[in-house]
Amino acid sequence: MNNLSQKAAGLSINNKENGDDGGKPSYVPPHLRGSGKPIFRKTGPPRDDRSSGGDFFKHTGRQSGDNGGFFGFSKGNSVGSSTSYNRGGSSGFKSSGNRWVNGKQVPGPKNSRLEAELFGVHEDPDYHSSGIKFDNYDDIPVEASGKDVPEPLLEFNSPPLDALLMENIKLAGFNKPTPVQKYSIPIVTKGRDLMACAQTGSGKTGGFLFPLFTELFQIGPSSVPEKAHSFYSRKGYPSALVLAPTRELATQIFEEARKFTYRSWVRPCVVYGGAPIGNQMREVDRGCDLLVATPGRLNDLLERGKISLANTKYLVLDEADRMLDMGFEPQIRHIVEECDMPSVGNRQTLMFSATFPVDIQHLARDFLDNYIFLSVGRVGSTSENITQRILYVDDMDKKSALLDLLSAEHKGLTLIFVETKRMADQLTDFLIMQNFKATAIHGDRTQAERERALSAFKANIADILVATAVAARGLDIPNVTHVINYDLPSDIDDYVHRIGRTGRAGNTGVATSFFNSNNQNIVKGLIEILNEANQEVPAFLNDMSRQNSKGGRPRGGGGGGFFNNRNNNSRDYRKHGGNGSFGSTRPRNTGPSNWGSSGGGFRNDNENGGFGGSNASWW
Ligand SMILES: Nc1ncnc2c1ncn2[C@@H]1O[C@H](COP(=O)(O)OP(=O)(O)OP(=O)(O)O)[C@@H](O)[C@H]1O
Numbered sequence: 001m002n003n004l005s006q007k008a009a010g011l012s013i014n015n016k017e018n019g020d021d022g023g024k025p026s027y028v029p030p031h032l033r034g035s036g037k038p039i040f041r042k043t044g045p046p047r048d049d050r051s052s053g054g055d056f057f058k059h060t061g062r063q064s065g066d067n068g069g070f071f072g073f074s075k076g077n078s079v080g081s082s083t084s085y086n087r088g089g090s091s092g093f094k095s096s097g098n099r100w101v102n103g104k105q106v107p108g109p110k111n112s113r114l115e116a117e118l119f120g121v122h123e124d125p126d127y128h129s130s131g132i133k134f135d136n137y138d139d140i141p142v143e144a145s146g147k148d149v150p151e152p153l154l155e156f157n158s159p160p161l162d163a164l165l166m167e168n169i170k171l172a173g174f175n176k177p178t179p180v181q182k183y184s185i186p187i188v189t190k191g192r193d194l195m196a197c198a199q200t201g202s203g204k205t206g207g208f209l210f211p212l213f214t215e216l217f218q219i220g221p222s223s224v225p226e227k228a229h230s231f232y233s234r235k236g237y238p239s240a241l242v243l244a245p246t247r248e249l250a251t252q253i254f255e256e257a258r259k260f261t262y263r264s265w266v267r268p269c270v271v272y273g274g275a276p277i278g279n280q281m282r283e284v285d286r287g288c289d290l291l292v293a294t295p296g297r298l299n300d301l302l303e304r305g306k307i308s309l310a311n312t313k314y315l316v317l318d319e320a321d322r323m324l325d326m327g328f329e330p331q332i333r334h335i336v337e338e339c340d341m342p343s344v345g346n347r348q349t350l351m352f353s354a355t356f357p358v359d360i361q362h363l364a365r366d367f368l369d370n371y372i373f374l375s376v377g378r379v380g381s382t383s384e385n386i387t388q389r390i391l392y393v394d395d396m397d398k399k400s401a402l403l404d405l406l407s408a409e410h411k412g413l414t415l416i417f418v419e420t421k422r423m424a425d426q427l428t429d430f431l432i433m434q435n436f437k438a439t440a441i442h443g444d445r446t447q448a449e450r451e452r453a454l455s456a457f458k459a460n461i462a463d464i465l466v467a468t469a470v471a472a473r474g475l476d477i478p479n480v481t482h483v484i485n486y487d488l489p490s491d492i493d494d495y496v497h498r499i500g501r502t503g504r505a506g507n508t509g510v511a512t513s514f515f516n517s518n519n520q521n522i523v524k525g526l527i528e529i530l531n532e533a534n535q536e537v538p539a540f541l542n543d544m545s546r547q548n549s550k551g552g553r554p555r556g557g558g559g560g561g562f563f564n565n566r567n568n569n570s571r572d573y574r575k576h577g578g579n580g581s582f583g584s585t586r587p588r589n590t591g592p593s594n595w596g597s598s599g600g601g602f603r604n605d606n607e608n609g610g611f612g613g614s615n616a617s618w619w
Pocket residue numbers: 129130173174175176177178181198199200201202203204205206353354473474475476500501504505
């Protein structure tokens with residue numbers, strides 16, 4: 001148990017003896033425990049510096065420096081900066097630039113300023129991104145199922161990896177591949193489709209970018225129809241398309257792509273809603289070989305004729321289970337099946353996530369051909385690098401319990417999840433009033449505000465970020481030492497993604513969740529997850545689980561029914577009762593989408609797509 005866990009364990013939260021109704025565990029606020037007031041931090045702004053739903057740093061004048069230029073977050077990472085790219089081609093929009101000569105890639109010259117911007121500097125303590133428990137990944141069981149699974153790659157070597165890519169991987173400080181990378185690289189370079197499930201923070205982004213770039217660096221750009229570019233109208237023809245559910249995740253993938261395409265012919269581009277489309281169209285004009293996009297904005301650009309997917313040989317769905325759930329599936333179908341993208345079998349499709357419910361595996365067949373299913377660890381399981389604590393706290397006591405937790409130790413960055421946007425604002429205000437440096441990210445904030453909040457959090461200007469589900473998936477923020485589920489999610493897979501914001505790349509972290517009777521629907525899933533990750537299961541959870549099973553209480557969002565049962569959730573469904581078999585031809589879906597119209601009607605900048613009526617803010 002690390003320092004923070006020990007200190008939290010010493011708090012009176014959940015001590016049975018504090019219970020006042022026959023041993024029922026309940027939180028006793030400090031003022032009733034006679035322990036005096038919690039010690040609040042003395043640093044931070046004076047009270048009148050706060051503003052509703054705002055940021056601790058709002059009035060510090062810091063925000064003027066990062067005023068949310070609509071692309072990217074902090075490091076001056078504007079896609080528009082022409083000096084950032086080794087394009088060189090005078091035509092600007094001609095996607096191969098001058099790095100593809102006579103059928104071969106000619107690496108651009110080194111640029112030390114750009115290198116420092118992309119990869120950091122050696123003296124920076126964050127330079128090596130992997131933590132002391134990185135080697136533990138080697139012990140995680142890996143299962144690859146399907147026909148003719150290629151052998152894994154044990155080291156980063158060239159060949160099979162492209163030599164320039166190898167140089168960039170070294171610059172990033174990556175010494176050896178993570179398990180998902182070991183398997184995904186040969187699978188993709190052998191031309192196979194892939195559905196990959198691996199724990200949060202275990203390097204799935206590299207798992208798709210490395211084989212993609214190895215391939216693209218070697219095959220070069222595809223030819224573009226002459227008529228595609230007139231003086232007035234230019235079109236982007238990406239060779240690879242990566243779809244991601246949130247703007248922040250899309251930007252993060254784009255930043256990773258910038259690193260690994262350094263000095264190559266491949267120009268990455270990112271488009272997402274909430275930012276002026278005109279600037280994004282200009283970026284597409286400048287060259288768009290790998291496109292990272294959120295579905296709503298991509299559909300908009302497709303409808304405007306700014307992008308053609310005719311040359312897209314690689315399609316990646318990151319957070320694929322989210323991309324294929326009710327919120328996004330119609331948009332994904334439109335992009336993949338109703339525009340000009342090559343059909344299944346004529347492109348490669350790769351899906352990645354830490355969770356993959358069986359119903360989504362079924363649905364995913366429509367997009368895949370004779371695919372390999374890769375699971376690193378148990379699908380949907382959490383990393384043992386994360387110490388999980390579940391505390392019984394009634395709603396009315398949550399604020400007080402939170403202050404106790406934060407006062408026990410608050411080192412590094414703390415990410416607090418709440419269920420609603422309103423709650424995110426309220427809690428941020430409350431924390432600012434208590435002199436904590438807090439900020440918030442949720443769907444009611446403007447894109448500039450969200451970028452500013454995330455930048456401030458990453459830079460430790462605000463060391464507490466209060467977030468809705470929008471920050472639950474994919475975000476890779478170094479030094480998040482503590483995730484607090486102030487409100488637990490109603491879906492157990494969301495729990496897995498949320499706590500996965502800490503304990504990444506072999507680092508350790510703590511996840512604390514406030515549980516009470518409103519969260520009964522995830523009791524069973526929670527117990528399974530705690531057991532799988534060798535974590536302590538509090539007695540009240542076991543009691544509640546027994547009561548639920550006696551009373552026949554449905555499991556609700558945490559499972560129930562064949563599809564959501566975690567026992568069925570853990571493997572390639574084709575091996576466990578699925579109707580597919582390896583190598584069989586998939587039944588083609590010729591009819592309309594199961595879940596709603598796959599037609600147009602989503603020309604908006606809101607990536608929400610009607611996500612099940614939840615208050616949480618996907619955008
Ligand atoms: N081979 C490697 N060696 C060292 N660090 C790595 C390696 N591959 C990835 N990383 C680092 O690990 C961290 C997590 O990677 P990444 O964000 O791709 O995880 P993920 O599996 O996609 O997580 P999530 O499920 O949360 O989306 C990143 O900081 C990345 O730079």
